[in-house]
Amino acid sequence: MESLNKHLFACLAIFCLVNVRSSNADIPAHCLYDSVVGTWRLHEGHRNGTNEIQCSESFDPQSTTVVELSYPNVAIDNYGNAGTWTLIYDQGFEVIVNGRSYFTFFSYEVNGDTVITHCDRTSVGWSHDVTSRNWACYYGEKDVALKPRMRKSNSFVIPKDAKHREDPDFVKRINEAQSSWKAKLYMEDDGKPMEEIVRKLGGAQARFTFPKPAPATYETKLRARKLPESFDWRNVSGVNYVSPVRNQESCGSCFAFASAAMMEARIRIKTNNEKQPVFSTQDIVSCTAYAQGCSGGFAYLIAGKYGMDYGLVEEDYNPYQGIDTACTTPKDAPRHYTAEYSYVGGYYGGSNEENMMLALVENGPVAVGFMVYPDFKQYSGGVYQYTGLSSRFNPFVIVNHAVLVVGYGVEAETGMKYWIVKNSWGDGWGLDGYFLIRRGTNEVGMESIAFEANPIP
Ligand SMILES: *[C@@H]1O[C@H](CO)[C@@H](O)[C@H](O)[C@H]1NC(C)=O
Numbered sequence: 001m002e003s004l005n006k007h008l009f010a011c012l013a014i015f016c017l018v019n020v021r022s023s024n025a026d027i028p029a030h031c032l033y034d035s036v037v038g039t040w041r042l043h044e045g046h047r048n049g050t051n052e053i054q055c056s057e058s059f060d061p062q063s064t065t066v067v068e069l070s071y072p073n074v075a076i077d078n079y080g081n082a083g084t085w086t087l088i089y090d091q092g093f094e095v096i097v098n099g100r101s102y103f104t105f106f107s108y109e110v111n112g113d114t115v116i117t118h119c120d121r122t123s124v125g126w127s128h129d130v131t132s133r134n135w136a137c138y139y140g141e142k143d144v145a146l147k148p149r150m151r152k153s154n155s156f157v158i159p160k161d162a163k164h165r166e167d168p169d170f171v172k173r174i175n176e177a178q179s180s181w182k183a184k185l186y187m188e189d190d191g192k193p194m195e196e197i198v199r200k201l202g203g204a205q206a207r208f209t210f211p212k213p214a215p216a217t218y219e220t221k222l223r224a225r226k227l228p229e230s231f232d233w234r235n236v237s238g239v240n241y242v243s244p245v246r247n248q249e250s251c252g253s254c255f256a257f258a259s260a261a262m263m264e265a266r267i268r269i270k271t272n273n274e275k276q277p278v279f280s281t282q283d284i285v286s287c288t289a290y291a292q293g294c295s296g297g298f299a300y301l302i303a304g305k306y307g308m309d310y311g312l313v314e315e316d317y318n319p320y321q322g323i324d325t326a327c328t329t330p331k332d333a334p335r336h337y338t339a340e341y342s343y344v345g346g347y348y349g350g351s352n353e354e355n356m357m358l359a360l361v362e363n364g365p366v367a368v369g370f371m372v373y374p375d376f377k378q379y380s381g382g383v384y385q386y387t388g389l390s391s392r393f394n395p396f397v398i399v400n401h402a403v404l405v406v407g408y409g410v411e412a413e414t415g416m417k418y419w420i421v422k423n424s425w426g427d428g429w430g431l432d433g434y435f436l437i438r439r440g441t442n443e444v445g446m447e448s449i450a451f452e453a454n455p456i457p
């Protein structure tokens with residue numbers, strides 16, 4: 001799985017950064033708050049670029065900004081200006097201070113099946129004014145060196161010829177073990193290459209531990225108490241604001257579909273359904289260095305950062321193929337931009353049930369990531385909760401999947417609270433392409449890392 005397609009040796013004036021991208025995995029860096037907080041030096045090249053700047057190559061550092069990052073989201077530069085920052089999962093960070101934004105991934109190397117992450121330095125990333133002018137390349141280094149983190153690559157090694165098997169006994173055991181939700185066989189998946197199924201479920205990407213949701217503040221709880229008991233953007237007083245369910249097929253592009261679906265719904269909401277663009281997920285797969293194509297990516301960097309820095313194009317300009325391709329989006333395709341974006345709660349790990357409900361009702365659907373366990377694939381209805389069961393046929397893999405929360409409710413009979421979630425596995429899966437999942441207990445990470453972006457219609 002870990003075949004390497006790109007070795008980028010970015011030789012800088014002071015030292016050489018080695019940045020190895022693997023072709024079949026999301027980037028495997030793994031850095032958490034405890035290693036990232038502290039003082040960073042951000043070394044920038046000439047601030048004379050546009051968003052066409054290529055920041056994977058060498059550049060000449062021209063200036064250095066010193067910035068102190070503290071938990072959870074305060075960034076202060078060497079002149080005392082206060083800004084914000086966030087981790088982007090455990091893979092990178094974005095700092096916004098003194099009118100400039102700095103985004104990059106942490107530096108790492110892959111050596112055989114070992115991943116060596118340097119949480120005290122970054123790969124070459126992008127900086128620009130918050131108005132998207134004066135682009136530059138930059139890299140960051142911490143003032144104190146940290147020991148590199150070594151760990152076994154946790155990309156799953158799936159034999160090339162392994163086939164997925166739908167397992168009647170597995171489905172039977174799920175249905176016998178609990179009554180909250182129903183499982184069924186999806187025979188159309190039977191016999192498909194295992195690799196394809198795993199990529200659809202979330203990609204054979206580095207698995208990360210989800211942060212615990214931040215406790216809701218008193219003020220948030222008060223505001224959330226005034227919300228309706230149930231809410232669904234597919235039916236607000238009889239009006240549907242959610243675009244049709246799509247199918248990502250066997251490409252690990254869930255993050256692109258969740259991003260596009262959020263922007264589509266929010267534009268419908270903001271224009272009272274007058275504008276109904278459908279966005280090109282292939283453009284996201286093929287045209288941005290902010291994600292890794294069919295190998296994965298994050299909604300924060302797509303609906304958020306890519307939407308703001310480059311803009312999304314409509315489906316017709318680059319129709320979905322579900323494979324990694326060269327970028328074919330015409331240069332003059334009209335673009336739809338993002339006005340603002342953030343993790344719900346303001347930083348990675350800042351979301352919780354209450355602030356997600358508020359963001360959802362006040363602003364529109366929110367994107368979330370969660371852990372897909374093998375039983376989830378068989379979901380056909382009811383309120384999903386992880387059963388702990390797995391199939392005898394297929395290897396036990398847990399992957400990360402991105403989806404769109406469009407509503408919430410409470411089951412009449414059991415009183416169980418749930419989220420209503422739009423998936424991107426076609427409308428033949430689950431409840432016409434949707435699923436319900438337990439709410440209020442951070443089920444499989446659902447309430448850990450909610451994210452929202454506001455499109456400009
Ligand atoms: C920016 O400045 C550098 C150094 O003077 C130069 O090499 C580069 O071509 C310039 N780039 C643009 C886009 O003007």
Ligand SMILES: *[C@@H]1O[C@H](CO)[C@@H](O)[C@H](O)[C@H]1NC(C)=O
Binds near residue numbers: 235
């Ligand atoms: C929308 O919700 C209302 C009230 O709950 C319900 O009567 C109606 O049938 C729903 N419409 C659709 C299209 O589901």
